[in-house]
Amino acid sequence: MSGIRSTGVxxxxxxxxxxxxLLGTAAAPAGAVGSHTSxxxxxxxxxxxxxxxxxxxxHRTEIVINAPLRxxxxxxxxxxxxxxxxxxxxxxxxxxHGPFRKGSAFRWTTPIPPNPSxxxxxxxxxxxxxxxxxxxxxxxxxxxxxxxxxxxxxHVWNFSKAKGGVRVSxxxxxxxxxxxxDVPTATKLLREGLEAWLRDLKSAAEARAHNRPH
Numbered sequence: 001m002s003g004i005r006s007t008g009v010x011x012x013x014x015x016x017x018x019x020x021x022l023l024g025t026a027a028a029p030a031g032a033v034g035s036h037t038s039x040x041x042x043x044x045x046x047x048x049x050x051x052x053x054x055x056x057x058x059h060r061t062e063i064v065i066n067a068p069l070r071x072x073x074x075x076x077x078x079x080x081x082x083x084x085x086x087x088x089x090x091x092x093x094x095x096x097h098g099p100f101r102k103g104s105a106f107r108w109t110t111p112i113p114p115n116p117s118x119x120x121x122x123x124x125x126x127x128x129x130x131x132x133x134x135x136x137x138x139x140x141x142x143x144x145x146x147x148x149x150x151x152x153x154x155h156v157w158n159f160s161k162a163k164g165g166v167r168v169s170x171x172x173x174x175x176x177x178x179x180x181x182d183v184p185t186a187t188k189l190l191r192e193g194l195e196a197w198l199r200d201l202k203s204a205a206e207a208r209a210h211n212r213p214h
């Protein structure tokens with residue numbers, strides 16, 4: 001956004017661990033999540049569409065989940081229940097009704113703590129499904145807006161059967177003046193958030209599949 005001072009930009013980046021798709025900042029345990037950093041040779045797609053090819057901030061990662069594909073898919077697409085297994089997600093509201101499909105939209109929020117340069121606020125994220133194939137892939141896009149911060153994101157998910165269960169692969173790109181002001185930091189936050197999301201999805205899906213609390 002024009003008019004934001006560089007100190008505000010840096011503060012927003014360092015205190016906003018939850019951008020579009022960023023769901024946590026704890027580093028992944030060694031070997032827990034396989035990552036493909038920066039520019040993988042071939043980006044993920046859904047029905048032929050992928051992430052923003054010109055984005056400076058991007059990350060791709062994957063994990064294998066020991067649960068049925070239908071369980072993993074249900075958890076991921078029942079967006080209104082995300083807060084039950086993703087602690088950083090405060091609220092989710094479907095903006096349409098019926099099956100999760102192309103054109104489905106949802107608004108979700110997550111907090112940002114206060115710091116010397118910016119007050120406590122929440123990111124308001126609106127995601128719209130652009131492409132989807134049941135039990136196979138999802139691609140959604142949309143803005144994340146907070147105090148002095150706006151990010152445009154493109155997020156692609158692939159689901160496939162694999163040895164040991166289901167391989168979930170995800171790739172996301174961010175664009176916007178704030179994240180582009182510090183690409184390494186923004187990329188680090190994106191990486192940590194995506195890997196945390198996959199760990200939460202794995203924990204919830206495996207708990208449900210094996211009827212144990214998570």
